[in-house]
Amino acid sequence: MEGRPESRYKNRVFPDGRYFHRRLDCGLLLAVEVLPARKSVSLEMRFLSGMAAEPADRLGLAFLTEQTISKGTERRSGQGLSDAFDALGALHGSWVGRESIGFRCTCLPEYVDGVLDLFQEMLRTPTFPEESCRIAVELANQELTALEDDPGELARKYSARHAYGPLLGRHPYGERDTLARIGRNDIISYWQQNICAGRLLVAAAGPVDPPRLVERLEAAFAGFGMTGTPGWTSAEGAAEAESAFTPGRWHYEKELEQQQIVICWPGVPMTHADHPVERVLLSLLGEGMSSRLFTEVREKLGLVYWVGAWHEHPRRAGMIHLGASSTPGQCARTHATLLREVDRLADDLTAGELARAQTLLIARSDTHGDITRARTSELAADLFYYERPVSIEEKNAAVASVTIEDIRRYLHEHPRDGLCVVTLGPTALADSATDAASSQAEAVSAVGAGVPPPNAVAARPASETCA
């Protein structure tokens, strides 16, 4: 982004031929990692669209499009299309993200051409049968009910509203009132505006012949639109996310055995030079059982079974999260300990601890690279964020170059004086308990008291929020 340090990843040439990268004539962007010894090929197709491309009064539309695009083509019924994928033994799936809709598939190498033919048919000639669209809306409503029984996901949904705002803080299932407005014509319109070659990223890994793949993709997607008109860009989304972040503390009441806690604050985008620093920071906090949070919150105090730290990345933004679930009596102490550990990192991080966090990230990228599907996902993410492949070696070198000073500087430049804290469960975090436990919690409470976001439903039953 303008005014921000550029990514550390500079190497755009891969002389060993392992990576292939090209913008095709049909408009799509392709990246391939050639892995000749693998027994399977993995493909991922992402369209730059997703929930951010939904009209504000049609939330859930991206999910409904993703669900219905496979329910019939000009040649086949939905079941006929699934049967055709199965005839090739193709394991396929799809998903909806904030800024993309994705389709993935794993198959044996001899079936790649056939799989591409089926993807072409599904993406270019869907019929969106009326009945399938109606059922998809009905099922999305039922998924909203199911979400009420998934406390972890529900807490993340509420957190996203406050953290990302109304554009990037959307949930795939939308809301009941917006789902009620969506009909087949809306779905067709979304498909026409967003599903086109100019917005398509294709990643492939395995024993693939790139020239052959280029030939097949050109044939499959020639003339399949070039840009689409979603009326939104990642840069606009990022700008809105920055301004929409709302520090404060919100409690959603729900009858549960455990209280869910989600704490977040803005981090850096994937394309920022400090992204590797943030990766190492998150590893120090939550990756592995020797990480700060696991050690302090679980192993020393026994406050939780689950505790974690992670970052999420819209295309041009970043958000750091801490999360845990604990019984209500432990919640205030868990919350305070989570925040204390982030602050403490700036004071007492050791060289050994840093080296361990770096090794952990690097070694896991090596071992997990033995899974072809994992390589494809990595490559697809590279296209999404960098518009080109970034080699494992380059990413690992960036992680290895992070210093203690980098971590301290990062923490200094990203103060936690405006946090978004969401709890879901039987009782709100008591001010007195957290005040006594953590000065950090005071700052959170003070900020939160003054700035409720427009869609905040503080201290109301969680079930009311979706009504």
Add this chain to the structure above:
Amino acid sequence: MSEFHEQRLDNGLRVWLEFMPDVSSAAVGFLVRTGARDEPPEQAGVSHFLEHMCFKGTPKRDWRQVTVDFDEMGSTYNAFTSKEKTVYFGWVRAADLERQTELLADMMRSRLPSEEFETERKVILEEIAMSEDQLDRHLYELLHEKIYGEHPLGWPVLGHTRTVSALQRDQMAAYFEERYNPANLVLIVAGNVPPPRAWSVAQEVCGAWTARAPRPPRSRPEIRCGGVASSRLPRFKQQAVALVYPAPSAVDPDDETAEALAAILGGQNSRFFWRIVQAGIAPVASAVRVDYSDNGLMIVYGFCEPPNAERLVDALRREIGDLVERGAEGEELQRVKNRRRTSLATESEAPYYRLMQLAQDLDMFGRPRNVEERLAAVDAVSVAGLQDYLRRWPMNDEHFLVSVGPRAWPSE
């Protein structure tokens, strides 16, 4: 092409290796042939609690050092406990095989440090509390409780709050002494590790272990085949229902036929998907076979809006009845086989996946099965075989209906 190798140490410990020369990593694990069904009733949950305690201190390391040593290798590691086994594993770069094996072997000699016992008990109680917030766990535990009655297969792997709260360290230590010995353990390695390297490290880190007697034999459960059980849980928004039928054990020759049947009924491109989910009756309708060493269950289940529970159960029964009456079609069976072929190809690429399958095969069959053997078993399933299966394991007769959720339905 991978290949299997076996060696038995003098103390009786079996070591199995799947040599995978085309990969860069290695996965190591200890299979401990004990689980929830091997526990005394008053100690329900001890296997799982013990699994946690094995991370808390060894003859060479305190808990801090255990976790530091895992993370310094960049290992992908963990452990899990089931009804019949406990597995500890780490997945590392092949160069770290020796360090990873030594660390896991050290954990198999845990000190069960008393100073960590109470803290870890709190963690387990938090884990139980977390499971109380999961509707699927309630369904799974209730059906096991009702079908297996007082048999240990009927109680939860996590144990009960009551039993975990009362468990004493001495009781756990006795259980540990009896179960964690070479007669009951298998060391498994999968990855780019030549046999001499695997044997060398196995001998070095496990060779001095003392031979002891194997685990006591298991009692065979009596399965309650018919009945109704429900639990009203007002705080959940969905109703979860299951129809449960007896099914073959993991070692039964009908093993793959049962898996194919479950895939035809539920899952991707299945009968339930097109005729129940895509009819808008429920967002989830599927089938899964639970396979124990001496018995099994076919669980047909779904999650739905509470008012749809009757409609969902009717639809599940209708589809089962249709399959029993008219049989499966050759094409739908072939589709299941095709998906399985691709799954097995992807499994064979990664040491982590192979380790998990080896743990299952060694526990159940006492030997590993390679991808080709499993593929042959899948290919041998036929439409006629499915019909025979349904005669041996009928799904149109007696079964157990289990329901949990906000409705008190059906009445028992």
